Amino acid sequence: MSSAGIAVRCFREDQVLSPARKQHSQSLHYSDDSVLIYLTVPGSSVIPMRVLDSDSIAAVKLRIQSRRGFVVKNQKLVFDGRELARNDCRIRDYGVSDGNLVHLLIRLSDLRFVTVNTPSGDKFEFQIQRNRDVVNNSNNLSTDSPANVEKNIADDLKIDYSQPWIEPVVVNPLIKLSPTLEELISSTYDGLEKRHAPVMSSEGSGGVYFMKDGSGRKYVSVFKPTDEEPMAENNPRGLPLSPDGEGLKRGTRVGEGALREVAAYILDHPAGGRRSFLSDEPGFSGVPPTVMVRCLRGGGDEAKDLKVGSLQKFVKNCGTCEDMGPRAFPVEEVHKIAVLDLRLANVDRHAGNILVCREEEEGKVMLVPIDHGYCLPEHFEDCTFDWLFWPQARQPFNSAALEYINSLDAEKDIALLKFYGWEPSPECSRTFRISTMLLKKGARRGLSPYDIGNILCRETIKKESKIEKMISEAMDAVLPGSSEAAFLDAISEIMDHYLNKLAQ
Template sequence: MVAAKQLATEPLRQQLPPSISSRTTLSVSAEIVGNIMQSISISAARSPATKAQHVVSSSKVTSNTSLPPAAPIVAKLFKTPQCATGGQNVSKVHNDLSDTVSSLNLQPIPRQELIKSVDSNAKNTQPAISIEVLKPGVYTGSSVYTEEISLLANQVQTGLQARVAPIPIDDCTGGVYYLRTKNRRLTAVFKPADEEPYALNNPKSFQKPEQAPSVSGIRQGIAPEDAAVREAVAYLLDHQHFAKVPTTMLASLYHPAFHYHASESLHRKIGSVQAYVPHQDTADDVGVSMFRASDVQAIAMLDIRLANQDRHGGNILVVEPTALVSSTSGTMTKAQTGKQVSLIPIDHGACLPRVSALSETCFLWLFWPQAKQPFSRAALEYIAALDAHHDLQLLEANLPSGHHLEREAALTLHVCTALLKFCSLDLKMTAHDIGMLMCRDEIVSQKDLSPSVLEMMVASTLIDAAVLKSEVLLRLEDKQRGMQAVAFNKQTQAQGKAWSNYVAIFMQTFRRMLASNLTAK
């Protein structure tokens, strides 16, 4: 592997990794198919000024039985994800069957109505303490994500209706809150987008410097307030619940406990809501000998696909295997040392940076012995079924309107999926081998280090003559569509042939780079 890395590095060292100056939002011009979350509206009792269609009675909650059947979204290998719970570290967690609530009335709320309601509330009255799940961009009627999300949203709403206040989490760079049920049991973790590092209402010291208005978010290639959508993306792309990413959704919440120091008035906050996983330890607290190879490889595969910029021991939860089936006990005693446990990955806001900003890719599992073992047969079958085009269609269908990835982030998914498939299936590389191609040689002082092999292959692809020509055509089409020629980050769901052509030429060139630089000679 070392020889392969040296072989790949030499012909590329002469080229500096350029960055694309233009960015655009993801929207793939392909047929949108099933497995789509439903719109969910859940509200506590409101003032008469609040629109009636946003209210669901807490005493009578009904389910919509007229949903059309779901259609398969990807290869048959990807079955429906199983529900899990996720979150941060707490020593005592209790479960109560009385917390269970009935199904929800799945009434779609147009985004314009949601915004109108938020504006009206801000001007006329204090917003209702409630949760409103943002509807997906395409409404086709799926029962898969609806079941998981409605259960989680119901549990959150019971606590909000009972006036159980969110609990701020101090040891985070952004504003993060535990959400609880009416019985005060932890059920979810809420991360408001406007409280992310360098965002407007960040409650910590991570404010954008006035002398550096162009500063990125907490990671390069990810803008402030863009981490929330990536949390939902990681859940949606964890097909078959292979890596066990907890149920995650984008929602609008209001509670006076949230941070509003830079806002003129109280308002609803949009952010990610992730199911809380009862646990006592993280990967930093226990020996790696307790980890299953299948769990480590599943997390590694997810991190490679998403180019995770922040995989450390604190965001891999250590859970008893039985807790995944029945979460009646969320504790783990030191007497269990030596017993194999299950790993749950959380905190995916630093995934899928722009393809020109991969310098901070970092994997804690890189030197774990399980990552150096050959991929299992199940893992290889899973990898073989991956398709970035289908993944982007899935995101297009399930992400709420106005909450999409940038084009360069979509390109990162294409690149990293191709890298994982080629290296594991064709070259028989391990997760460790692939990670070494993606990460720089040292963890510290990354700004002064040479680019990784992946960074240099991407840089060479970006300056390829055919790719540059297709980018010119893409900008011309964007101009004709009323977009700024240099604004690759404009959010629009309409895509044309020029973008599809750009992706095709870029990936054809990148695959050629893979073959020429990684294949043993």
Template sequence: MPTRSTDSNRAPLMAVAVVHHHFPPSHNPSLKPSPLIRRRRLLSFPHSSSHRPHPQSPILNLMAGRTSAALQSLVEEVSATISSGAPPIPALAGLGGALFLRNRSGDCLAVVKPFNAGETGVREAAAYLLDHAAFAGVPPTALIQISHPPTNLLASIQRFVPHEFDAGDLGPSRFSVASVHRIGILDIRLLNTDRHAGNLLVQKQSVDKNRTFDGAELATELVPIDHGLCLPELLEDPYFEWLHWPQAAVPFSGEEIQYVSKIDPFKDAELLRAELPSIREPAIRILILCTIFLKKAVDFGLCLSEIGGMMTREFCRMEEGESFLESLCTKAEESIGAESELGEEDDVKEYQELCEKPLDLNCHGAGVERSKMISFKDKNEEQWMLFLERFEQILTEVFEVMKKVEVKLKPGSPCNI
């Protein structure tokens, strides 16, 4: 625990109360704290006269996020930093008003991103919440409110990760296969529309040179940050920086296959509803759909680049066509209420028709307009479950036909089906 400094130039320390609330901040009623978070007060520093916080001390409210040991440690360190009087430091331009918090030793402790509506901040917390067992390495993230009347700051807070570069500063050849795979699995589940090189932090590690693509003695582990544009409410076109990296074409390891097999999309949905109730149902249904697609594709034996390519739209002559995943959803929607039994020849024909748009190199089809993007907002629960049942059925049939005709996918390109 930090001690009081004898340096007269230092700001006096203040006690900070860390409160886990059950009520939303008044200026953002849509952002409701998790009912699973227990209410408790923690004093960052002992007070000689009382164990209660001073009436004028800042109050740090943990509004939402997984109450893990790592997160609790972060919150306590942040409260200590605030109590020391250390001012936040604005981040570089282009980071959306992000602030760095440094501890009394001058080390960067956390990144704080103030927000109003709560959309991106909530999704930052969701990515950490859904990164089970820190498989992809999302840094501890939560939503907080710092109250120091008359000021109330609502923000997402994330543990700062010391790093050498971001992925844009290096070629991908030195990135470890496991690191790329684990981040890719998370991006697919969350339909990340903004996985660019700048939000993949690079940490160097000494490894056997045989493990890298170019024989280097240093490999790099990637740390994923900036998840504010994941979990869209429409079936949007994702952006996966790793799609054409050589690691994405390497088959999944046994550990990765086992991890994916244990993911339960419906439990994940319940987790989001309980911990982050401001995330709306259409976004949660996107999570369920993409997780089911991932699990089926991994079980079929596809690699990361193949799966990502099937989710990504094709551009031809400045027009954007449907992705393979969107085509599957359209086919599932059309098949509901129109049951028919098909023979094997018809199966192949149906499959070829399903793949016609991704294969249409002449771009006869119209582009995808935002107003026509697939949404599950208007489905009631019965309709939604029927759609998922039909989607899984068609997806299974498609994969079976792919086996029969020995379809080979070019990494990152569904047009090669």
């Protein structure tokens, strides 16, 4: 599977260059629009680098690749608490100027499957980090001691567990967990009880941990603590604390990523209707089962070791959409991802967080969406969808997708989130109502995911999207102090006018 991310601690310019080197760098002559930025790189080092303020993010990444060897597609740049996500935008559009510090996170493919055959004929399959050496020590493998097999395969994190436990966070006593979620928590607990340490992924800009089952031979879940999210207090990637509580993506809040992960699963209704408490029916878009949990890893310091976060079922896969060309993906699989992203106004849908799975018997390709900590934002500024540029996005929805879209109800979904214990902010609820409205109206007129996605996404970072312009027009059309219902009526009318013209 594809994974990512190393970040390093913060530096100021006076910590980077000596007075002599600083004076020398200032005395050099460059073009008028050149700027000197300080790039943090893996290994806790910092390098000064000259770029043009007219350079695109893609051009800066290419310069980093030629200078440091980090492949462009594996780079993530963060400046002033915001990811520089739009490769076609200029660095000055993000406010990067002379003397600024830019954080570089490197995406690494860190897990692979290794199969070991023992002398007695038993077979063991392990998932280990790609940067670990695999020791050929098969003569010492014992069929009655899988732990010995694991020891010779990978040197995972070693944490001293003392009475670890994990339990669901259930704020409403009326909620009953489905058998799948019960099994997810139980198998994760078995791994902790047997002292199989979580393996921290190198992916992303926050803490992500692969949790093992009782045998220690396979991963069963992925745990994301709230206090280790990007720019949170205990973020392990070295990113600074958020000065105002806003996340790396505009319209999201630090510490709410786990809630959004769970919300994406709750709102991913099955095609036949809303999922009952005890139902294991998969959702239309295939979001893996996800639940909020408390986890104590032990070690004696409960205040430090007690973690609250999202626990998601681990999905075995053959890579991500980033690892292969999109033409191999079935249209209906791309559309099910598009429906989810358009409805939840996802601001972080890239090819790297869509898993590619293949059925063993029929060989059918299935896409599984993960990483929804940045869905349901408070506004549309950072909406981006990689699938927007895939050929499947220009195909119209089929009858099954249209029937599902028509069944969506934003008001019932907001009530459902409140029932599960998360009350979205008024801004978040408004965004969700508008995105659901747009999806339903657009699909009804025969518009494709590409057509609808282009309304939600900005062409450039500075140019407002079409939906943002509609919102501004609707706010101007209602009187100050008008109700939310009056505002929604206004934007519905404006949206109808625009979509009718587009459909023609």
